Amino acid sequence: MTAPADIHALLDETVRRERGWLISSLVSRLGPANVDLAEDVAQDAIVKALATWPYKGIPDHPRAWLRRVAGNAAIDRIRRSARELGVDDDWDLATSDADIITPSLSDPELDLMVLCCDPMIAPQDQLYLALKTVCGFTAAETAKLFFLKEDALSQRLARAKRQLRTQSGEIARYPTRFALKDRLPALLKIIYLMFSWGYLPRRGDNLYRDDLCREALRLSSSLLAQTDGEAAGHHALHALLLFQMARQPARLTADGRLATLDKQDRTRWDRGMLIEALSLLEAAQASPELTRYHLEAGIASIHAKAPTWEATDWRSISRLYTLLEQYAGSISVTVSRGVSLIYAGELADAEVVLDALHTQRGVEDYPGYHLARAKLAQARGNTALSLTALRQARDCEVSDPVAAHILRETELIDVPV
Amino acid sequence: MAKFVLMLPHAPNRYSNLGEAEFMDLMTDYIGWVEEMSAKGKYASGEKLLDEGGKIVTNASGTIEVHDGPFAEVAEILGGYMVINAEDYDEAVEIARSHPHMKHNETIIIRQTDPSADD
Numbered sequence: 012m013t014a015p016a017d018i019h020a021l022l023d024e025t026v027r028r029e030r031g032w033l034i035s036s037l038v039s040r041l042g043p044a045n046v047d048l049a050e051d052v053a054q055d056a057i058v059k060a061l062a063t064w065p066y067k068g069i070p071d072h073p074r075a076w077l078r079r080v081a082g083n084a085a086i087d088r089i090r091r092s093a094r095e096l097g098v099d100d101d102w103d104l105a106t107s108d109a110d111i112i113t114p115s116l117s118d119p120e121l122d123l124m125v126l127c128c129d130p131m132i133a134p135q136d137q138l139y140l141a142l143k144t145v146c147g148f149t150a151a152e153t154a155k156l157f158f159l160k161e162d163a164l165s166q167r168l169a170r171a172k173r174q175l176r177t178q179s180g181e182i183a184r185y186p187t188r189f190a191l192k193d194r195l196p197a198l199l200k201i202i203y204l205m206f207s208w209g210y211l212p213r214r215g216d217n218l219y220r221d222d223l224c225r226e227a228l229r230l231s232s233s234l235l236a237q238t239d240g241e242a243a244g245h246h247a248l249h250a251l252l253l254f255q256m257a258r259q260p261a262r263l264t265a266d267g268r269l270a271t272l273d274k275q276d277r278t279r280w281d282r283g284m285l286i287e288a289l290s291l292l293e294a295a296q297a298s299p300e301l302t303r304y305h306l307e308a309g310i311a312s313i314h315a316k317a318p319t320w321e322a323t324d325w326r327s328i329s330r331l332y333t334l335l336e337q338y339a340g341s342i343s344v345t346v347s348r349g350v351s352l353i354y355a356g357e358l359a360d361a362e363v364v365l366d367a368l369h370t371q372r373g374v375e376d377y378p379g380y381h382l383a384r385a386k387l388a389q390a391r392g393n394t395a396l397s398l399t400a401l402r403q404a405r406d407c408e409v410s411d412p413v414a415a416h417i418l419r420e421t422e423l424i425d426v427p428v
Numbered sequence: 429m430a431k432f433v434l435m436l437p438h439a440p441n442r443y444s445n446l447g448e449a450e451f452m453d454l455m456t457d458y459i460g461w462v463e464e465m466s467a468k469g470k471y472a473s474g475e476k477l478l479d480e481g482g483k484i485v486t487n488a489s490g491t492i493e494v495h496d497g498p499f500a501e502v503a504e505i506l507g508g509y510m511v512i513n514a515e516d517y518d519e520a521v522e523i524a525r526s527h528p529h530m531k532h533n534e535t536i537i538i539r540q541t542d543p544s545a546d547d
């Protein structure tokens with residue numbers, strides 16, 4: 012017998028995956044102007060299909076079952092809608108039937124991802140659109156993941172879909188063939204954004220969102236398989252995702268507390284993922300150009316290879332961060348360079364790097380900046396300064412487990428000596 | 429063991445404006461119940477009836493007439509039925525009490541099948 016929580020998780024996972032797949036395959040047939048119709052059809056079909064499960068129990072192969080039932084319902088609905096809308100009836104239903112029941116994830120999903128990466132759509136909106144369509148998250152779920160109001164998200168999605176409608180001609184019909192090469196960097200970027208957000212949400216009660224991270228990893232593998240890794244940096248990006256994913260289980264202690272890298276039980280890192288990541292990093296050397304993903308994966312690999320925290324090669328890490336600043340400079344990269352210098356024992360250099368950030372816009376809202384300053388002050392034995400910086404970190408927006416962690420750090424220092 | 433049919437009616441608009449999250453919670457309850465009853469050997473079979481469509485065939489006027497559903501004038505429509513195994517009406521009623529339909533809707537109609545028809 013299955014526990015209710017398991018049934019719910021199974022429904023959730025099945026429905027989400029199949030929704031993405033159905034929408035993708037419908038859009039590839041109906042064109043980017045009909046994303047809304049595709050979403051409606053997929054939704055109706057899924058709800059209808061699900062309504063029958065209670066009577067028969069969960070099928071042995073729920074995804075295949077749902078795909079068959081929903082696929083048939085979708086074809087019906089499209090036949091009707093095509094007539095109502097006067098959509099050209101020239102797509103071949105005989106072959107699309109076969110398509111709709113094909114179990115393998117293939118081109119439709121990639122097509123839709125390519126379409127979502129329209130350069131006229133802001134990267135963040137590309138991400139929302141991909142989650143909503145390719146990955147099958149509902150508007151409510153997507154809004155919740157990014158702490159947006161559902162109305163606000165819907166407006167952004169509507170705008171993005173209007174932009175999609177302007178795509179026409181060869182790109183609209185064969186996005187993968189005609190636009191893939193140009194849009195590959197954007198595809199990698201939305202995968203990266205999706206993973207980053209899942210890895211460290213800025214609010215909420217989860218330290219990380221496993222579903223988002225897994226979805227990013229899945230999209231990346233599927234893209235890697237279909238493009239043979241031709242995008243510069245894709246092997247490196249995939250290695251990076253695997254390195255991070257491998258450490259995921261060790262980031263939480265048994266009682267749900269955040270375990271920072273220095274406190275992690277390294278035996279809980281996923282060996283299989285780490286080995287795969289290292290071999291991908293090898294393959295990444297063949298890339299025609301160096302990308303930020305190479306550098307970030309390089310940094311992650313140094314952590315992965317260190318048998319203990321103490322054995323970490325901080326000098327190499329700080330050198331890679333210096334390079335990364337040139338490729339993709341940001342406050343968080345500079346802060347990370349500062350932190351690596353602290354651990355390398357270069358306190359004076361670390362101070363210069365961190366102080367230089369002082370005037371940057373937004374730095375006050377970035378918790379990592381205050382935590383780095385707290386660490387530097389602590390390394391110098393300046394408890395008062397460290398405490399001030401920790402309190403500033405506490406005022407920033409972070410997820411609940413991170414907030415609890417900062418509070419514990421504060422309490423550790425805040426003991427009269 | 430005797431067989432009982434549980435008929436599960438619901439208000440015509442019960443599911444039309446339901447959010448997906450709510451719908452998912454509902455399905456979880458129903459599926460969980462069916463799994464539990466199946467594991468106990470109490471669940472025999474069931475059919476979901478299509479919500480749209482439906483026909484009434486009548487010869488009330490002397491000739492056979494066919495009327496289309498839906499039956500807008502009725503307070504409840506039959507969403508589906510389930511067949512369960514029970515010793516008697518008492519046990520069938522006990523089983524119906526635990527049915528998630530009692531939590532999410534109002535009524536379950538129970539009828540025993542006539543066992544002599546099986547032979």
